[in-house]
Amino acid sequence: MLTQAVLYIAPDGNDRYPGSADAPLATLTGARDAVRRLKGVTHDGITVYLRGGEYRLTESFYLTAEDAGTAASPITYAAYPGETVRITGGQAIGGFTPVTDPAVLARLAPEARAHVVQCDLPAQGITDFGKFRSRGFSRKVAPSHLQLFFHGQAMTPARWPNEGFLTIAAIPEDAGENDGHGQTIGALEAGFHYDGDRPAGWQHSDDIWVHGYWAWDWANSYERVASIDTELRLIRTRAPHGLYGFRAGQRFYFMNILEELDTPGEYYLDSETGILYFWPPAPITDGDVSVSLLETPLIMLKDVSHVTLQGLTLEYARGSGISITGGESITVDGCALRNLGNIGVLVNGGQQHRIINCILHDLGDGGIRLVGGDRAPLTPGGHQAVNNHIYRVAQWSRCYQPAIYVDGVGQYVAHNLIHDHPHTAILWGGNEHLFEFNEAFHVCLETGDVGAFYMGRDWTQRGNIVRYNFIHDLGGVGMGSMGVYLDDCTSGTVIYGNIFARCSRAAFIGGGRDNVVENNIFVDCTPAVWLDGRGLDPAPVWHDMVYKTMKGRLDTMRSYGPLYDARYPDLATLNQYYTVDTGVPPENNRVCRNICVGGTWVAADWHPVAEYLVLEDNLVGGDPGFVDAEHDDYQLRDDAAAFKVGFERIPVEEMGLRRDT
Numbered sequence: 338m339l340t341q342a343v344l345y346i347a348p349d350g351n352d353r354y355p356g357s358a359d360a361p362l363a364t365l366t367g368a369r370d371a372v373r374r375l376k377g378v379t380h381d382g383i384t385v386y387l388r389g390g391e392y393r394l395t396e397s398f399y400l401t402a403e404d405a406g407t408a409a410s411p412i413t414y415a416a417y418p419g420e421t422v423r424i425t426g427g428q429a430i431g432g433f434t435p436v437t438d439p440a441v442l443a444r445l446a447p448e449a450r451a452h453v454v455q456c457d458l459p460a461q462g463i464t465d466f467g468k469f470r471s472r473g474f475s476r477k478v479a480p481s482h483l484q485l486f487f488h489g490q491a492m493t494p495a496r497w498p499n500e501g502f503l504t505i506a507a508i509p510e511d512a513g514e515n516d517g518h519g520q521t522i523g524a525l526e527a528g529f530h531y532d533g534d535r536p537a538g539w540q541h542s543d544d545i546w547v548h549g550y551w552a553w554d555w556a557n558s559y560e561r562v563a564s565i566d567t568e569l570r571l572i573r574t575r576a577p578h579g580l581y582g583f584r585a586g587q588r589f590y591f592m593n594i595l596e597e598l599d600t601p602g603e604y605y606l607d608s609e610t611g612i613l614y615f616w617p618p619a620p621i622t623d624g625d626v627s628v629s630l631l632e633t634p635l636i637m638l639k640d641v642s643h644v645t646l647q648g649l650t651l652e653y654a655r656g657s658g659i660s661i662t663g664g665e666s667i668t669v670d671g672c673a674l675r676n677l678g679n680i681g682v683l684v685n686g687g688q689q690h691r692i693i694n695c696i697l698h699d700l701g702d703g704g705i706r707l708v709g710g711d712r713a714p715l716t717p718g719g720h721q722a723v724n725n726h727i728y729r730v731a732q733w734s735r736c737y738q739p740a741i742y743v744d745g746v747g748q749y750v751a752h753n754l755i756h757d758h759p760h761t762a763i764l765w766g767g768n769e770h771l772f773e774f775n776e777a778f779h780v781c782l783e784t785g786d787v788g789a790f791y792m793g794r795d796w797t798q799r800g801n802i803v804r805y806n807f808i809h810d811l812g813g814v815g816m817g818s819m820g821v822y823l824d825d826c827t828s829g830t831v832i833y834g835n836i837f838a839r840c841s842r843a844a845f846i847g848g849g850r851d852n853v854v855e856n857n858i859f860v861d862c863t864p865a866v867w868l869d870g871r872g873l874d875p876a877p878v879w880h881d882m883v884y885k886t887m888k889g890r891l892d893t894m895r896s897y898g899p900l901y902d903a904r905y906p907d908l909a910t911l912n913q914y915y916t917v918d919t920g921v922p923p924e925n926n927r928v929c930r931n932i933c934v935g936g937t938w939v940a941a942d943w944h945p946v947a948e949y950l951v952l953e954d955n956l957v958g959g960d961p962g963f964v965d966a967e968h969d970d971y972q973l974r975d976d977a978a979a980f981k982v983g984f985e986r987i988p989v990e991e992m993g994l995r996r997d998t
Contacts, residue, residue, distance in 0.1 A: 340380065340381060341380060341381050341382050341383070341384055342375050342378070342380040342382070342383045342384070343358075343383075343384050343385075343386065344356040344357075344362065344368055344371055344372065344375075344383070344384070344385045344386070345357060345358050345361035345362065345385075345386050345388060345417075346361050346362040346363060346364065346365065346367065346368045346385065346386070346387055346388065346392075347361040347362075347363070347387075347388035347390065348363070348388070348390035348391060348392065349363075349390075350362050350363040350367075350388075351363050352364055352366075352367030356368065356371050361388060364392070365387075365392060365394075365398045365414070365424075366398065368385045368414070369398070369400065369404055372385065372404065372412060373403060373404065380410055381409070381410060382406065382410050382411045382412065382413065383406070383410070383411075383412045383413070384412075384413045384415060385412075385413065385414045385415070386415055386416075386417045387414065387415065387416055387417060387422040387649070388417050388420060388422075389416070389417065389420030389421050389422055390422070390423070391423045391424075391425055392422070392423070392424045392425070393425050393426075393427075393428065394424060394425065394426055394631060394635055395630075395631065396631070396633070397631070397633045397634055397635065397636065397637045398424075398635065398636045398637070399637045399638075399639075400636075400637070400638045400639070400641045400644065401639055401640060401641065402639075402640040402641060402642075402664075404638075404641055404644070405640075405641045405642040405643060405644065405664070406642065406643035406644055407642070407643055408643055408666070410643075411643040411644065411645060411666075412643065412644045412645070413644070413645040413646075413647060414644070414645070414646050414647070414649070415645070415646075415647035415648050415649075416647065416648035416649055421650065422648065422649050422650060423650045423651075423652065424635055424636070424649055424650065424651045424652075425627075425635075425651075425652055425653040425654070426629060426630055426631030426635050426652075426653055426654025426655070426656070427486070427627045427628050427629045427630050427631070427652075427653030427654065428461070428462075428463060428627060428628060428630055428653075429623075429624055429626065429627045430456055430458065430461055430463070430613075430626050430627065430628055431456065431461075431621075431623060431626065432456045432457065432460065432461065433454040433455065433456045433615070433617075433621055433626075434454060434455060434456070435454060435455075436450070436453050436454065436455050436614065441455075441595070441614070444540055444595050444596050445595070445596070445598060445599075446596070446597075446598075446599040448599065449598055449599045449600075449616060452601070452616045452617075453598060453614050453615065453616045454614070454615055454616075454617065454621070455612050455613060455614050455615070456612070456613050456615075457611065457612055458606075458611040458612070458613055458628075459611040463611070463628065463630070464611070465630065466483050466606060466608050466611060467480065467481070467482045467483040467629075467630075467632070467655055468482060468608070469482045469544065469546050469559065469561070469593060470482070470559070471558060471559050471560060471561065471577065471579075472558065472559050472733055472734045473548075473556070473557045473558030473559055473579070473734050473735065473736060474555070474556035474557055474558055474579070474580060474736045474737060475556070475558075475579070475580040476558060476734070478657075478679050478680065478702055478734070479679075480632035480633075480655040480656050480678055480679065481629065481655045481656075481678025481679065481701045481733060482494070482655070482678075483606060483628050483629060483630070483655070484628065484629045484655070484676070484678065485604045485613070485615065485626065485627075485628055486626070486627045486628070486629070486653060486676055487602070487615075487617060487618060487619075487621075487625060487626055488619070488625055489652075489675075489676065490699075491676060491699055491732070492602050492603065492604050492615070493602055493603050493604070494592050494593050494603070494604060494605065495592070495593065495594050495595060495596075495597040495598035495599070495603045495604065495605045496590055496591060496592040496593075496594070496597055496603070497535060497590065497591045497592075497594065497597040498590060499597075499599070499600050499603075501590075502549070502588035502589060502590055503531060503532070503588070503589055503590055503591075504532075504585075504586050504587065504588060504589070505529045505530070505531070505549075505551075505583055505584065505585050505586060505587050505589060506529075506530040506531055506532045506570070506585065507529070507530040507585050508521075508522075508523025508524075508527065508529055508530070508582075508583050508584070508585055509523065509527045509528065509529075509530070509571065512524045512527035514582070516552065516581075516582070516584075517876075517877065517878040518876075518878065520584070521584070521585075522552055522581065522582040522583070522584050523582045523583040523584065523585075524582055524583075525574070525578035525579065525581075525582050525583065526573075526576075526578070527573075527583075528571055528572050528573035528574065528583070529551075529571070529572055529583040529585075530569070530570050530571055530572075531570050531571075531572060532570065533570075534567070534570075536565050536567055536570075536591070537567040538596060539565075539594055539596045539597075540595070540596065542593075542594065542595075544561070544593055544608060545561075545562040545565070545591060545592075545593055545594055546559055546560065546561055546562060546591070546592050546593050547559070547560050547562060547572065547574065547589050547590070547591055547592070548560075548589060548590055548592060549587060549588055549589025549590070550587050550588045550589070550784075551579055551581060551582070551583050551584065551587055551589070552579075552581035552582055552583065552584045552587060553581065553785075553786070554587075554784050554785030554786060554787075554814050554815040554816065555736055555737075555760070555784050555785060555786050555787050556579075556580065556581060556736055557734075557735045557736050557784075558579040558580075559733075560574035560575070560578065560579060561574060561575040562574060562575070562591075563575040593605065595607075595614065598614055598616060599616075600616065601616050601617065601618040602616065602618050603615075603616055604616070613628075627653050628653075629653050629654055629655045629676070629677075629678060630653075630654070630655065631654040631655060631656060632654075632655045632656045632678075633656050634654075634656050634657040634658065634659060634660040634683070635651045635654050635656070635657075635658055635659065635677075636651070636658070636659045636660070637659075637660045637662075638659075638660070638661045638662070638664060638667055639662045639663060639664070640662070640663040640664050641661075641663075641664040641667060642664045642665040642666055642667070643665070643666050643667075644667055644668075645667075645668040645669075645670060646659065646667075646668070646669050646670070646672060647668075647670045647671055647672070648670070648671045648672065649672045649673075650672065650673040650674075650675070651672065651673070651674050651675075651677070652673075652674075652675050652676040652677065653676055653677075654677050654678060655678040655679075656677070656678055656679050657677060657678075657679040657680045657681070657682075657683055657702075658674040658677050658680070658681045658682055659672075659674070659681070659682045659683070660682075660683045660685075661682070661683065661684045661685070661687065661690055662685045662686055662687070663685075663686045663687045664687040664688075664690070665687055665688045665689055665690075666688070666689045666690070666691075667684075667687070667690045667691070668690070668691045668693065669682055669691070669692045669693070669695060670691075670693050670694055670695070671693075671694045671695065671997075671998075672695045672696075673695065673696045673697075674695065674696070674697045674698075674700070675696070675697070675698050675699050675700070676699050676700075677699075677700050677701065678700075678701040678702075678733070679700070679701055679702045680700065680702045680703045680704070680705075680706055680738075681695075681697040681700050681703070681704045681705055681727075681730070682695070682697070682704075682705050682706070683706045684705075684706060684707045684708060684709065684720050685706075685708050685709075686708065686709055686718075687709060687718070687720075688709065688718060688719055688720075689718075689719045689720065689721075690707075690709070690720045690721070691720070691721040691722075691723065692705050692707075692720075692721065692722045692723070692725060693721065693722075693723045693724055693725070694723075694724050694725065694997050695725045695726075696725070696726045696727075697725060697726070697727045697728075697730060697740075698726075698727065698728045698729045698730065699729050699730070699732060700729075700730040700731070700732065701731075701732055701733035701734065702730070702731060702733065702734045702738040703730055703731060703738040703739050703740065703741075703742055704725075704727040704730045704739070704740040704741060704755075705722045705725065705727070705740070705741045705742070706741075706742045706743075707720040707721075707722055707741070707742070707743050707744070707745075707748045707750075708720075708742075708743075708744045708745050709745045709746075709747075709748065710745035710746030710747050710748075710767070711745070711746065712745065712746055712767055712768060712894070713894075713897040713900075714897070714900065715746055715768060715769070715900060715901075715904060716746060716747075717746045717747020717748075717769065718745045718746060718747055718748055719747055719748070719749070720748045720749070721748070721749045721750075721751075722741050722743075722748075722749075722750045722751075722753060723749070723750075723751050723752055723753070724751070724752040724753065724994055724995050724997060725741075725753045725754075726753070726754045726994060727740040727741070727753060727754070727755045728740075728754075728755065728756050728757045728758070729757050729758075730758060731758060731759055731760055735759045735760060735783060735784070736759070736760045736784060737760065737761070737764065738760070739758075739760065739761045739762060739763055739764040739791075740753070740755040740758055740762045740763065740777075740780075741753060741755070741762070741763045741764075742763075742764050742765070743763070743764070743765040743766070743767070743770050744765065744766045744767045745767045745768075746767055746768045746769055746770075747768070747769050747770065748765075748767075748770045748771075749770070749771050750763065750770065750771070750772045750773075750775065751771070751772070751773050751774045751775065752774045752775065752991075752993065752994060752995050753775045753776075753994075754775075754776050754993050754994045755775065755776070755777045755778075755780060756777065756778050756779045756780065757779050757780075757782070758779070758780040758781070758782065759781075759782050759783035759784055760780070760781065760783070760784045760787055761780065761781065761787055761788055761789065761790070761791045761822075762775075762777040762780040762781075762789045762790065763775070763777070763789070763790045763791070764790075764791050764792065765790075765791075765792050765801065766792055766795070766798055767798055767801075768797075768798055768799060768800045768801065769799075769800035769801065770801050770802075771801075771802050771804075772790065772801075772802065772803045772804070772806065773802070773803075773804045773805045773806065774805050774806065774988075774991050774992050774993070775806045775807075775992075775993070776806065776807040776808075776809075776992055776993040776994075777789045777790070777806070777807075777808050777809075778807075778808070778809045778810045778811070779810060779811075779812065780811060780812065780818075781811045781812045781813045781818035782812035782813075783812070783814065784813070784814065784818075785813055785814045785815030785816040785817060785818070786815065786816040786817075787813065787818050787819070787822070788818065788819040788820065788821060788822020788824070788845065789808050789811055789818065789819070789820055789821070789822075789840075790803055790806070790808070790820070790821045790822065791819075791821075791822045791824060792822075792823065792824065792827050792830075793822070793823070793824030793825040793826070793827050793847070794824065794825040794826065794827070794882065794886060794887060794890075795827070795887060795890045796826065796828055796850075796887055796890065796891050796908065796911060797890060797891055797894040797901055797905070797908070798827070798828075798829075799828060799829030799830070799851075799904075799905045799907075799908075800829060800904070800905070801829075801830045801831070802830075802831045802833065803821055803830065803831065803832050803833070803835065804831070804832075804833040804834045804835065805833075805834045805835065805987060805988060805991065805992060806835045806836075806992065807835070807836045807838075807989075807992045807993065808820045808821070808835060808836070808837050808838075808840060808843075809836070809837065809838035809839055809840065809969070810838065810839050811839070811840050811841065813841055817841040817842065818840070818841055818842070819840070819841070819842045819843070819845040819867075820835075820837045820840040820842070820843040820844060820845070820862070821835070821843070821844050821845065822845045822847070823845060823846050823847055823849050823852060824845075824847045825847055825848065825871070825882060826847065826848040826849045826850070826871070826872050826882070826883065826887060826921070826923075827846075827847065827849040827852070828849040828850040828851050828852060828907075829849075829850075829851045829852065829905055829907065830849075830852050830853075831852075831853045831855070832844050832852070832853065832854045832855070832857060833853065833855050833856055833857070834855075834856045834857065834985070834987045834988075835857045835858070835987075836857070836858045836860070836971050836987065836989070836992075837857065837858065837859045837860065837862050837865070838860040838861060838862075838969065838971075839860065839861045839862070840862045841862070841863055842862070842863070842864060842867045842940075843857075843859050843862040843864070843865050843866065844857065844859075844865065844866045844867070844928075845867045846866070846867065846868045846869070846923060846926055847867075847869055847871060848869055848870055848871035848872040848873075848921075848923050848943075849872075849923060849926070850907065850910070850911075850921070850922075850923055850924050850925055850926065851907040851924075851925045851926070852926045852927075853926075853927050853929075854866055854926075854927070854928045854929075854931065855927070855928075855929045855930055855931065856929075856930050856931065856984060856985050856987070857931045857932070858931070858932045858934075858961075858971050858987065859931065859932065859933040859934070859936065860934050860935055860936070860966065860971065861934070861935040861936045862933075862935075862936040862937075863936045863937050864936065864937040864938060864939055864940040865931070865933045865936060865937065865938050865939065866928050866931075866938070866939045866940070866950075867939075867940050867941075867942075868923055868926060868939070868940070868941045868942075868946055868947075868949070868950050869923070869941070869942050869943035869944070869946060870920075870922060870923055870943050870944035870945075870946035870949075871943055871944075872920055872921040872922065872923065873919075873920035873921065873922055873944045873946075874920065874943070874944065875920065880920070883920065883921050884915075884918070888915060891908070891911065907925065910924065910925070922946065922949055923946055923949050923950075924949050925949075925951075926949065926950055926951065927951045927953070928950060928951065928952050928953075928955065929951070929952075929953040929954055929955065930953070930954045930955065930982060930983050930984050930985075931955045931956070932955075932956045932961045932979050932984065933955065933956070933957045933958070934958070934959075934961055934963075934966070938955075938957045939952065954982040954983055955982075956978060956979050956982055956984070959978065960978070961973065961977055961978060961979050962974045962976060962977025962978055962979060963977075970989070971987075971989060972986075972987075972989045972990075973986065973987075
């Protein structure tokens with residue numbers, strides 16, 4: 338009879354030990370090497386228990402195909418039951434002393450001088466100070482700067498203003514140009530004007546940055562300041578610039594300025610000397626302060642199969658938490674990923690990987706990324722993100738770094754709880770994904786023209802189902818937010834059995850075709866359903882989207898063979914509009930058997946498009962028969978009027994997180 342093989346590692350172990358409970362190994366790499374030796378012996382599986390404590394990594398823990406298990410003999414790296422295991426990519430720092438340098442004190446605000454302390458990072462063996470990088474919309478994910486953490490909370494690089502935003506006062510004369518939508522935008526090279534004289538009090542620095550939503554409320558970026566003309570109140574930034582220009586009235590703030598270290602929780606690192614200045618929110622004791630160092634993922638798995646990571650906490654790195662490339666059946670179960678510079682868990686390729694029962698928060702970029710399957714033959718990847726609690730992610734790259742990103746074919750996203758996010762909660766591309774039983778609230782908090790659930794701009798990305806989700810209490814600035822945003826002619830999507838409460842625009846069909854909005858509940862949404870005809874608009878920005886971008890993507894998928902037209906026969910109805918140049922109308926969108934209470938019902942705008950919307954058996958107004966709407970219990974009583982028009986019961990009790998071990 339085969340048995341499990343068990344190894345142990347502990348912070349006070351030794352890699353020369355055998356890895357028994359009494360003589361544990363010391364490191365993950367030591368355990369990995371021991372597992373490789375054990376794989377020569379037949380077992381039901383191998384479990385590596387990590388005893389409680391901190392395991393600091395100065396390079397990624399890397400597993401390859403050599404470290405794979407099998408379905409019959411899987412490998413698990415797990416926290417020992419009842420003990421907290423922390424895998425970190427940073428270092429605790431100490432030795433803080435009062436600031437005594439007169440030149441530094443003169444630069445600090447009077448109210449800060451008695452509170453700011455300093456420490457010498459090189460004296461503690463830290464010589465890689467990292468750097469700020471231009472991050473945000475249209476930029477690649479890049480390692481974060483050196484972040485400072487106090488009592489496990491990320492502190493703030495000194496900034497002005499301390500909270501909120503300034504606004505661009507104006508763009509330079511003769512710098513304006515048409516933004517494609519009939520408004521004026523300033524050239525990036527020309528910079529922008531600010532109000533007031535605050536920057537006149539700053540000593541020159543080559544490392545001042547600005548962060549802003551420079552042209553649109555859905556596109557942020559961090560830009561390095563090239564010059565500040567305090568007489569003209571003019572800021573110019575360094576190349577490479579952001580994707581768009583500067584627009585008067587848009588939001589921004591300054592950061593990484595010693596003179597602005599004027600409130601508890603702020604810090605400033607002198608990148609030339611390595612002296613770190615910090616105003617602690619509370620008295621510092623040993624172990625209270627840490628900095629992030631490692632720029633690569635803490636754990637990397639490439640072409641690995643049948644391995645589980647369980648119950649681990651990963652934190653204090655400039656890069657991501659876990660990266661999975663290729664392989665099959667990797668499970669990340671019950672882990673906490675927090676205080677990381679980039680993304681919590683990345684899955685790229687492979688089959689049947691699962692991210693389950695995890696907590697992800699305070700991440701610089703997104704939470705979970707699932708990419709897999711092959712769109713050409715519509716082969717599913719089968720990845721899962723299930724029962725995860727995700728909040729306060731996209732803390733640095735604020736836009737298009739969702740709590741969960743999905744691409745490819747056939748991923749499954751269910752029972753996740755997502756909240757406190759500046760932009761979109763779930764963003765996807767590709768085909769035949771299923772999103773169900775998720776709850777999202779307090780998202781889209783800092784951005785506009787954004788959806789809690791979002792996809793767009795490809796006729797062929799079809800077969801996706803959004804059902805049984807609870808989407809409520811959204812934010813939004815400028816153009817506001819949407820519940821499920823089928824942007825830029827997204828088509829062939831089913832929105833079924835969801836509950837939308839207090840969303841500005843709940844089910845949004847932005848010019849797409851063949852979408853179904855059925856059996857949903859809308860409470861105080863304005864409107865519940867939106868339809869527009871942007872695909873008919875002759876303006877270049879919309880005409881080119883339909884006749885160049887989307888036509889090109891359609892032709893690409895058809896070039897692989899007849900599969901797409903066979904799987905999605907509605908694609909054939911597009912052919913008639915590509916033989917002429919009159920636009921593509923939003924046809925065959927069905928809105929059936931929904932409940933709408935409060936707010937407004939349907940809005941059809943942007944070209945005469947109401948005639949394209951099929952409305953059947955919807956219950957609008959009156960008492961639908963909710964059990965307790967005042968407390969967000971939207972289950973229907975057995976005698977509810979909605980059942981008389983064919984409404985089907987929504988499994989409300991299944992929405993959101995499930996309790997597990």
